[in-house]
Amino acid sequence: MELKPLLITNAQLIDGDTPRPGSLLVVDGRIAAIDPVDIPAGAETVDAKGQWLAPGIIDLGVFATDKPAFHFGGITRAALMPDAGPLDDPGLVERAAKGGKPDLWVHPLAAATKGLAGKELAEIGLMKSAGARAIATGRSRIADSGVMRRILAYAASLGLVTIIHAEDEGLTAGAVATDGEMATRLGLASAPAIAEAIAIARDLALVEETGAPVHFRQVTTARGLDLIRAAKAKGLPVLCGITPAHLFLSDTAIGDFRTFARLSPPLRSEDDRQACLAAVADGTIDVLSSGHDPRGPEDKRLPFAEALPGMAGAETLLALGLNLVRDGHIAPGRLFDLLAATPACLLGLNAGRLTLGKDADLILVDEGTPWQVDAKRMAAYAGNTPFDGMPVQGRATEMWKGGLRIR
Amino acid sequence: MTTSTTRPASDYPPGGDAFRHRHLIGIAQLTPWEISYVLDAAEEWVDLNRSGAAKHDDRLAGLTIINAFFENSTRTLLSFEIAGKRLGADVVNMHAAQSSVKKGETLIDTAMTLNAMRADAMVIRHGSSGAVQLIADKVDCPVLNAGDGRHEHPTQALLDALTIRRRLGRVEGLTIAICGDVLHSRVARSNILALTLLGNEVRIVAPPTLTPPAIDRMHVTTFTDMDEGLKDADVVMMLRLQNERMDGAYLPSAREYHALYGLTPKRLEKAKPDAIIMHPGPMNRGVEIDSSVADHPTRSTITEQVEMGVAVRMACLDILTRRQRGVAGWN
Numbered sequence: 039m040e041l042k043p044l045l046i047t048n049a050q051l052i053d054g055d056t057p058r059p060g061s062l063l064v065v066d067g068r069i070a071a072i073d074p075v076d077i078p079a080g081a082e083t084v085d086a087k088g089q090w091l092a093p094g095i096i097d098l099g100v101f102a103t104d105k106p107a108f109h110f111g112g113i114t115r116a117a118l119m120p121d122a123g124p125l126d127d128p129g130l131v132e133r134a135a136k137g138g139k140p141d142l143w144v145h146p147l148a149a150a151t152k153g154l155a156g157k158e159l160a161e162i163g164l165m166k167s168a169g170a171r172a173i174a175t176g177r178s179r180i181a182d183s184g185v186m187r188r189i190l191a192y193a194a195s196l197g198l199v200t201i202i203h204a205e206d207e208g209l210t211a212g213a214v215a216t217d218g219e220m221a222t223r224l225g226l227a228s229a230p231a232i233a234e235a236i237a238i239a240r241d242l243a244l245v246e247e248t249g250a251p252v253h254f255r256q257v258t259t260a261r262g263l264d265l266i267r268a269a270k271a272k273g274l275p276v277l278c279g280i281t282p283a284h285l286f287l288s289d290t291a292i293g294d295f296r297t298f299a300r301l302s303p304p305l306r307s308e309d310d311r312q313a314c315l316a317a318v319a320d321g322t323i324d325v326l327s328s329g330h331d332p333r334g335p336e337d338k339r340l341p342f343a344e345a346l347p348g349m350a351g352a353e354t355l356l357a358l359g360l361n362l363v364r365d366g367h368i369a370p371g372r373l374f375d376l377l378a379a380t381p382a383c384l385l386g387l388n389a390g391r392l393t394l395g396k397d398a399d400l401i402l403v404d405e406g407t408p409w410q411v412d413a414k415r416m417a418a419y420a421g422n423t424p425f426d427g428m429p430v431q432g433r434a435t436e437m438w439k440g441g442l443r444i445r
Numbered sequence: 446m447t448t449s450t451t452r453p454a455s456d457y458p459p460g461g462d463a464f465r466h467r468h469l470i471g472i473a474q475l476t477p478w479e480i481s482y483v484l485d486a487a488e489e490w491v492d493l494n495r496s497g498a499a500k501h502d503d504r505l506a507g508l509t510i511i512n513a514f515f516e517n518s519t520r521t522l523l524s525f526e527i528a529g530k531r532l533g534a535d536v537v538n539m540h541a542a543q544s545s546v547k548k549g550e551t552l553i554d555t556a557m558t559l560n561a562m563r564a565d566a567m568v569i570r571h572g573s574s575g576a577v578q579l580i581a582d583k584v585d586c587p588v589l590n591a592g593d594g595r596h597e598h599p600t601q602a603l604l605d606a607l608t609i610r611r612r613l614g615r616v617e618g619l620t621i622a623i624c625g626d627v628l629h630s631r632v633a634r635s636n637i638l639a640l641t642l643l644g645n646e647v648r649i650v651a652p653p654t655l656t657p658p659a660i661d662r663m664h665v666t667t668f669t670d671m672d673e674g675l676k677d678a679d680v681v682m683m684l685r686l687q688n689e690r691m692d693g694a695y696l697p698s699a700r701e702y703h704a705l706y707g708l709t710p711k712r713l714e715k716a717k718p719d720a721i722i723m724h725p726g727p728m729n730r731g732v733e734i735d736s737s738v739a740d741h742p743t744r745s746t747i748t749e750q751v752e753m754g755v756a757v758r759m760a761c762l763d764i765l766t767r768r769q770r771g772v773a774g775w776n
Contacts, residue, residue, distance in 0.1 A: 217658035223473070225574040225595030225634055228658060295575030339553055341573035343594070 041067055041441050043078045044398070049086035053392040055371040057090050064398040067440035072392065084436070086402050092374050093390050094399035094437060095356060096381035098279060099174070099201065099255050100330040103137045103144055107330060107352035107418035109445055112434025114399040116142065116330075116352075117385060120149035121176045126160040128168035135169035141444045143399075145385055147174040147201055150189045156180040159189060166196055171385040174201035174255070177302060179237050181207050187244050194250035199277075199384050201253045202241055204262065205303055209233035214343045215304045220289045226342060231306055235261035242269045242276065251275035253384055257323070258284040258303050260313035267322045277384060279325030281351055282358035283424060285314050291424055297338045297345035298413070299424040301329075304347075318376070319367045325384070326362075326376035328355040332420035350418040353411075357430035360405055364431070370405075398441040405432040450610050451485040460774020464764050468581045468588040471597035472638040480639060484607045484616075486760035487753070491611075494531070494756055503533030508565035508766060510534045513555075514591070515541040515571040520726060520751065521591050521601075525568045528758035534565070552576060553583055560584040566766055569593075574631075587765040589758075595631050601725055602635035604757040606643065608750050609680055612721050617644040622674050622716070623665075624650040625684030625706065625733050628657050628695075632725045633684055637663050650674030652706060654695045671706050675715040682723040683708055686733045699732050708734045721746050 044064040050057035053072065063074040063081070094114025101119050108116055116138070123130050126149035138144035148170035152158045162173055173193050179202060180186040193200045213229035215221035221228035238254060242265060245252050257263055257278040269276045283301055288308040291299040299305060306314075317323045331348030338345050359373050368376075382390025389397040411428045413421035437444045457463040463482045466474060494500055510529040514522050522538060529536035539559070550558075552571070556579075559567060566587045569577045574594030581588035592598040610616040621640050627633040627649050637660075640647050647665045649656060656667055668674030675681060691699045708722070722738055722745045730736045739745055767775035 219659045219662035222657040222659050223634070223663065225593075225597070225631060227595075230658070295578055335553075336551070339551070339579075341552065341571065341576035341579055341594070343573050343575075 043070070043081035044438070044441055045074070045077055045081045045083045046086050046091055046400070047083060048088060049091035049402070050088060051392055052090055052092040052370055052374050055369040057370055062091060062392065062400075064438070064441040067398055067442070069392060069394055069396050069398050072394070089435060090370070090403040090405055091392070092401050092403055093378040093392055094401050094439065095377045096385070096387065096390055097330065097352060097355065098325050098327045098381040098384065099147070100328060100352065101348065102330060102332055103134075103142070104330060104332055104352060104418050105138065105142050107332070107350065107416070108142055109437065110417040110434075111328070111352040111354070112356050112401040112403065112437055113352055114143060114401070114437060114439050114444070115145060115387065115389065117145045117147050117171065117381065119176060120147050120154060120174050124149045124154045124176065125165070126152050126154065128161060128164040131165045131170050132168040141439055141442075143439065145169070145171040145387070147172050149173070150175050150193070150200060151180065151185065156182060156185060159192060162193055162198065163196055166198060170198070171387070172199045172201055172253070175203050177203060178207060179203050179205060183240060183244070186241065187248065190244055190250035190252065191248045194248060199251045199253050201255050204234050204237035204241065204254050204257065206233040206236040209236065213304070214300060215292060216289055216306050218289055218307055220292060224292065224295060224342070226292075231259045231310060232261060234259045234303060235265055238262050238265045242274065245269070245274050245276060249275070252277070253325070254278040255327075256280055256284065256303060256329070258306050258314060259310045263313055263317040263322050267317070270322070277324040277380065278322070279327055280314055280318070280323050281327055281329040282355060283329070283349060283351070284311065285318065286358060286361065287311070287424055292342070295342040296424065297340065297342055298349060298422045298426065300342060300345050300347050301349060302347035315367055318362060324376065324380045326355070326359055326373075327381070328352045330418070332418045333422050334420045338422050348422070349424055350416060350420055350422050353417055354423060354425050354430065356403065356434060357409070357432050358425070360432040361430065398438055400438045401434045402436040403432060404435045407431060407433055409433060450614060451488050452481065457482050461767070461776060467765070469599050469761055469765060470578050470581060470588070470590050472599050472602050472635045472642070473597065475642070477642050480603065480606065480643065483603055483757065483760050483764065484610060486764060487603070487607055487756040490756035490759040491753065494752070500531055501533065502531065504763065504770070505529065505532040505534035505766060508534045508769070509563065510536045510566045510568065510762065511539060511559050511562070511564040512536065512568045512591070513539045513559060515569070515576070516592070518570055518591070521570065524751070524754045525591060525758050528755050528762055531755070532759055532762055534762070552579065556580040556583050560586070565769055566762060589761055589765065592631050595629055595634065597635045598631040599635050600754065600758055600761060601632050602639040603761070604750055604753040605636055605682065605723060605725070606639050607753045607757055608723065608746050609721070611753070612746055612749075613679060616640070619645045619679040620648070620677060621645050621680040621682060622648045622650050622678040623682045623684065624671065624674065624708065626655045626686050626690055627651045627660065627684065628655040629687065629690070630684050636682065637665055641665065648674050648678070650706070652696065655690070671712060672715050675712060678716040678720055680721055680723060681708065681713065681716050683734050685725060685727060686729055703732050707732060708738050710735065710737055713738055720744065723747065723750060725750065
């Protein structure tokens with residue numbers, strides 16, 4: 039099917055720090071011109087009516103291919119964690135990569151080890167050929183330092199980033215919360231927050247030795263962020279990310295045993311939360327993702343410690359990201375670096391920015407529209423959001439994938 | 446022995462305002478006067494229970510109480526059963542071992558099943574913190590927490606407070622040392638809440654491996670040296686040490702625990718000369734407590750705690766069912 043050229047006019051382009059008025063031309067699914075002078079005949083014109091025109095969100099590290107939620111949230115590409123399956127085989131990776139067609143890109147993250155068991159190397163090279171864009175350790179880290187060292191070196195030789203979950207399994211065994219007053223009052227088994235820094239410290243040493251690029255999917259503590267900051271200052275190839283939960287909620291959210299706030303890693307102290315906000319502002323944190331992990335009542339309507347961790351986050355990712363802008367932590371341009379440009383770079387995608395030649399994965403964002411998060415009326419296939427009832431602002435109103443209108 | 450600490454009814458708000466809860470989930474939800482109200486009510490039941498052959502008051506006649514115990518218990522279950530029966534209720538016990546829980550039914554489904562049988566009150570024990578609250582949110586009748594995970598065991602704290610009040614004439618302004626496995630103990634948490642709320646100085650005496658993180662935020666002082674922790678205490682409250690804690694993960698051995706944290710006659714000398722000795726049972730004699738201390742004829746309150754348990758549970762069952770029974774002022 040021949041795509042008609044697309045002209046989006048009267049938009050606020052997000053191609054610098056702050057939105058600026060402009061228009062954008064898409065030809066053959068790619069961004070062909072910004073503020074074009076010559077408009078090809080037969081181009082479809084869309085009046086953005088002053089809304090933000092931004093790159094589609096690239097959600098780095100989701101646990102399910104949940105198209106309605108991604109479309110609601112302005113997510114055009116989702117990097118799928120290897121846990122379901124697990125994605126440790128080229129065939130599974132190939133199938134997962136096709137799971138979003140035609141209106142969503144799914145980029146599988148290959149399991150670093152067979153069965154995600156942390157013991158033997160998976161067929162990383164073959165999975166790369168099958169479409170894997172990076173490898174990941176899954177929901178837990180690789181306990182064996184020798185295995186981890188070999189994986190990092192091997193993945194790096196194939197040009198793949200290793201995406202790491204950073205929690206020390208000895209300290210976190212059996213824990214469902216972070217040490218602190220809340221966990222103690224509720225009588226929940228908890229682990230010290232340093233479980234994260236300890237895991238990060240080991241892997242940073244391995245990065246320093248192997249030179250392998252890594253991405254810590256979620257760094258949620260002050261001490262963990264300090265280590266990342268220092269590693270970056272040293273010039274190590276390290277990126278890190280976070281989800282809105284750890285930026286907007288502290289462990290007080292688990293009061294009343296709210297299982298929707300049972301997350302991995304668990305919610306942290308208010309001091310750690312403030313450190314995370316500061317790290318977003320100062321550039322230590324590179325990626326903002328949803329960690330989308332929809333779970334129904336069979337997984338969540340249970341006693342807290344028996345419930346599974348995870349939250350449905352795809353629909354609230356953009357609105358909560360806009361909170362960071364409104365609260366003055368970051369500029370709009372930086373928000374879309376966190377949501378799209380950096381994830382694209384990490385995954386080696388020709389997308390994530392409004393620059394010439396990039397795939398025209400685009401969203402229009404009405405950044406001011408108020409709405410309320412409602413766990414009972416989510417597009418996701420489960421409404422396990424810890425932000426239930428929260429008033430937010432801003433949503434994606436229209437989106438295109440490779441110049442093709444999705445909504 | 447002092448017993449005249451009950452307040453006149455006129456000291457409390459009228460009717461249902463004296464105890465504004467549909468359920469008894471934890472001490473955390475209670476005010477000091479609500480605790481005192483329950484203790485006063487329990488005093489009456491102590492008298493009835495001691496009154497000889499006919500220990501019956503049939504105010505709960507026709508009501509069905511389900512004791513749903515998802516975790517093993519002998520004494521708490523028995524205590525609730527006797528309490529319900531002395532008040533004339535039809536008491537049914539459900540043990541997890543013989544229920545559909547073992548067949549994979551979810552907790553909520555089990556709760557809804559019990560609810561459909563139209564219980565008038567449920568007494569629930571569960572091994573997971575928060576499980577009783579979860580059930581209480583779904584059922585139509587009052588729910589009494591008989592222990593949930595490490596979270597709360599409110600009737601234990603109430604019976605302990607009653608025991609202290611009867612023995613020492615008051616349960617305020619005292620120095621109370623809670624000793625042992627505080628980390629895994631719901632008894633400790635409920636007692637810390639109740640006893641600090643009532644205005645006592647509460648100390649935690651435990652090895653660092655069994656001290657909960659940030660426990661000082663619950664307004665207690667912590668000790669790892671038992672002799673220091675017991676100094677001038679009015680009450681020494683021992684906790685049960687589960688056998689599985691002594692396998693090396695939390696503690697090196699039972700004998701080392703006894704050497705460092707066992708309540709021996711010599712250690713007890715650090716406390717006040719008339720300090721009372723409490724234990725929620727069942728005891729590990731020779732581990733956390735020596736027999737000579739546990740069986741002390743005047744200072745040990747261990748059997749009295751069991752007795753107070755029945756009275757406190759009668760009071761709780763009575764108070765929480767007043768709405769259904771249409772007691773005047775309890776709408």
